[in-house]
Amino acid sequence: MLYSILRPRLLSPYRHTKKAKLGSLLSLVGVCDRKFVHGAAAASGDRDTYKTTENASGPVTQHPHNSTFGGLGRYLRSFDSSLLEPAETPVSSSPNSELISSYTWLPTTSPPTIHVPGVTPTWKPMIFPAQLASDDQFIDPPNRSRSDYRFEAAFQATNLMKPGFRFDNVDIVARHRTLLDLFKFSCDRGHSKRLTNLNLYLIKNTLIIAERKSLDDEGAKGSFKFGRDFRRANTQLPIGAEEEFNYRMIQYSLGGLSCAVLSRVDACCRSSDDDMSLEPDFTTVASHGTPLDNHGMSKAPSPPLKSPLVKVIARGSIDPQSSTVEITTTTRQRSKSSNIRQLLKEQLWFSRTPYLFQGIHGGQGFFRKPRTAHLTQNDFRAWEATEDNQAGLRKMVHLLSQLRDTVKATEEKSCVVLVSSRNLRVFVNGGRPGMGIPKILSDNTVAEFWSS
Template sequence: MDSRVIHCVKHPVEPSDSMVSSATGYKLVCSYNWKASQDLKIYIPGFAAVLQEVSLPIRVPEDQATRSMNDSTALVPECSFEPLFRATASMNPSFRFDEVDILVNRNSLRKLLDFCRGRRQDSFRINLYLVHRTLIIERCEKTVSKLIGGSQKSGWGRNFERTLTRYPPGLEDSTSHHRALRYQLGDLTCVVRFEVDACYERKAEEGGTSQSLARAMSRLQTDDSQGRNASASQQLTQRVPMAQANAAEIKTAARRKSPGAYMPQLWFGRTPWLILGQHTNGTFEKLSITDTAAQFAGWEETHQLDLRKLAAVLAQLRQAVRENGGKFCIAIHEKATETSTIQVYPSCVANEAVPEKLKGELWS
């Protein structure tokens, strides 16, 4: 990394002029599941593990394993968005990133929002690439795995999720479900990738219908033929993609928390359902399901200024890379500094965020 600072984002940030609202809607760009395999394989399209009916109370063992914090970064460190690009080319072959301003993970948006809110957080680094007009923000962690158990106790969340959900037929060996949505963040057109914990649909007596989910499940048959666009890293399947309206986030807590505690994660992923399991030392006694989509408008109104600041930061980062000739840059936020800043440095390494073949398919 070059030691020259080519741009510095300083707090407080001047907000952008445009309002930010989820009411403008979203479109599914792609989805995929990582397959448990020695080879790097994904199922396209993906489908989240489906919420099961369980009788409470239920005892769940404490998490005792090392799990990846980000499957894409762990498995494809050289090009963490490659699974997204391959899934997009297969599911949505007419889609082009030419009109996309920002491609980013949900986690990176949450960190940048915390910076805009002036919240103290750990140091972080993000990699910045420019492909035509599209700024690609790549998550960069010191370690892509975290130890669960021992002195770094992470609780019961992972095992609770496994107890509560099952992947559909043909996808039983999946390890995670990921999807990408296209939506507006003020004037910026964004494609945001995130993980979905579960597929949930209300029962008919709760005001919803399970027929559409049943139809989708009935078509979950794996296609043995690889198809023209398939490669060694992907397996095409014939299924109805899971509706975003069924996406759910699963959380665990010893005491009930307000859905507001999870809203940034839910809002950036346009995730309409929050499933919260309350437990005492791993014995889960209560399960609550909240329609969080109904709270999006109120949350974004309360945090409108911070969201507009976030849009401004994203625009600044893109402009910084442009002024560096579009070459690979690194942005770093240091926890220890007195003044909260994000400093952008030019990289000494000529990394590429998109394989050339996929760049030709997805950009004009």
């Protein structure tokens, strides 16, 4: 009966959005029964319906758009954002973060290849105003579109840059945008459009959180986004370098949790008279046999782990975290939001990025004066000290701890989290039919970074 009432509101010429509208409306009226949702999806006439099969661990629900993400096993628990309790330990950005690894993806190669520590483009703003074309196509760096082995490259880079480093005392491994969206959820702001379903893996005592879809993906064809071309127009690579998508993993504390956080570095601030040639900034570490860097890095690079998933080449140089820049774009309408400064500060807080360069356009790629910001350590401390932000951070820490405890209690040591408005539902990871649960790291990597 409920569906017959809602059906007129669901009619749309766009078939692929019908189920999304249905799910949104059902969440508004508080429908939580999976069987009802599945039945309603089937009644809508959509060919993509849920399928339930049996395996050794019980019923497994396969989402039609989730074949690479793993099926849903038995339901475990849910988290309501309005009912989250704060952790006891205050959250602070002091002491400063520590750089664990840095790497850069090479353009399409087989096997997927990274340079470690890689090279980061120099921030060189273009002349404004300026007109840019929208990103013409979706280009996904190698090995990032798969949910399995999502963090393999970061660990391979860690082995080269910090030999002997272990993750036994690391509680959480995640992307900074994943933590940012979980923070927004913990603040009870409603469903974040960026937050997608999650895969949770427990290795020893470390919880690894992976998004089904990479949060850094931008520029789908026809979406009229400008982020990719805007970054290219405002940065410059050293002569001879062809890499893009530089990433680094840093370690810092969230209350009582030790976190290894992966984020993308769009650019670095350098002096205007820097030499942009291949030498000496872009060096081959392996041939010199010299220290990689004095910013907490190892003085004796170790041989890369043997991995069929990622090829590692020791090459590049490291810029200090204090020089990193995040480059983003937004529309003029969104830039006028009353809380835009709060949103920008929290975005930089989780990646510990001090510089922001944001292009503002009217929707068609015409950029006028950009927005720039430089946040110091005092700015980060001031942001986290406000009552609302501190409460949200502590609730997020408690949520992360509870998610880890939930996964730890399962035999599979892997769960799937379904995200809806103000609610997270946790299921056992049912795996893929006939293939089992996908891995987040190779066996060799697990053996290298965790004690047996």
